[in-house]
Amino acid sequence: MKKIGFLSFGHWANHPAYSTRTASDTLLQSIDLAVAAEELGLDGAYFRVHHFAAQLASPFPLLSAIGAKTSKIEIGTGVIDMRYENPLYMVEDAGAADLISGGRLQLGISRGSPEQVIDGWRYFGYEPAEGETDADMGRRKALEFLDKLNGVGFAQPNPNPMFPNPPGLLRVEPYAQGLRERIWWGAGTNATAVWAAENGMYLQSSTLKMDESGKPFHVQQAEQIRQYKEAWKKAGHQREPRVSVSRSIFALVSEQDFYYFGKDGNKGDQIGMIEPGKRAIFGRSYAAEPGKLVAQLAQDEAIQEADTILLTIPNTLGVAYNVHILEAILKHIAPGLGWR
Structure with missing residues (x-):
């Protein structure tokens, strides 16, 4: 059994083929898709966050x-x-969203990847401390966020407050x-997956990771997951770890499916440079008729290691078609792989 969710990047553009022409279209359709996914029996609705782009950026209003x-x-x-991010303001936003949802928030965070603009975080008012890299800054903020989620008072109260304070620090x-135990770390390397386990975060592993061995993507990802699980066990956490992997999977069951994705099924892993001197490997997409697709996915080692599958969706094709994609996976693929 595996949990199955969708992952949307939330693109929009004024393009005649897009159902999401504006940011409003994308936000409202994201809500509609999450509602429809719940009705289908899907387990999760997840959203990517990108700044300075025509994509979803501020997650908490949408999640709420x-x-x-x-x-x-x-x-x-x-x-x-x-x-x-400002870790304290993020604690407030995340806390509100989690309470509105009744404790269903599963928040994935990371140190980040190359963005649309150079050092975009500087425009948000943030600078690495002396001796820090921007990646160090991201991890430091993550640890502060985790610490403050524990709900322990740390701020000295005003002796003459506008409203009465409880005793002690605020x-x-x-x-x-419980939200502190539902934070996930998006790890691009084996070392950061181990770091996530040591700090009690669940693991999100996407369709991209640093190429650390030259092996096929799914093999490297499976190795990353196994190292994470071993580090979690060694850290002595009292709850079970969770691991998600994201995949682009399309069951070709209609003419429209073949039109959109019929040419994607034979594409393999790709190698690229996401930063100067940093070689990354990008996992393949899966697109085939159901029987063939089940056979292909059964060979994916990382999927076998994960408890949660996040299906990346083409949100620009509209709610109805994405519901069709998700329904096809639940009906034609999940039973054959033992996910359902």
């Missing part, structure tokens, strides 16, 4: 709206770039009990 419109589905991100509000 979905939380108010649904009752069961997990709601999350994959991932929030911590280089851009925490930021609202406090969402």
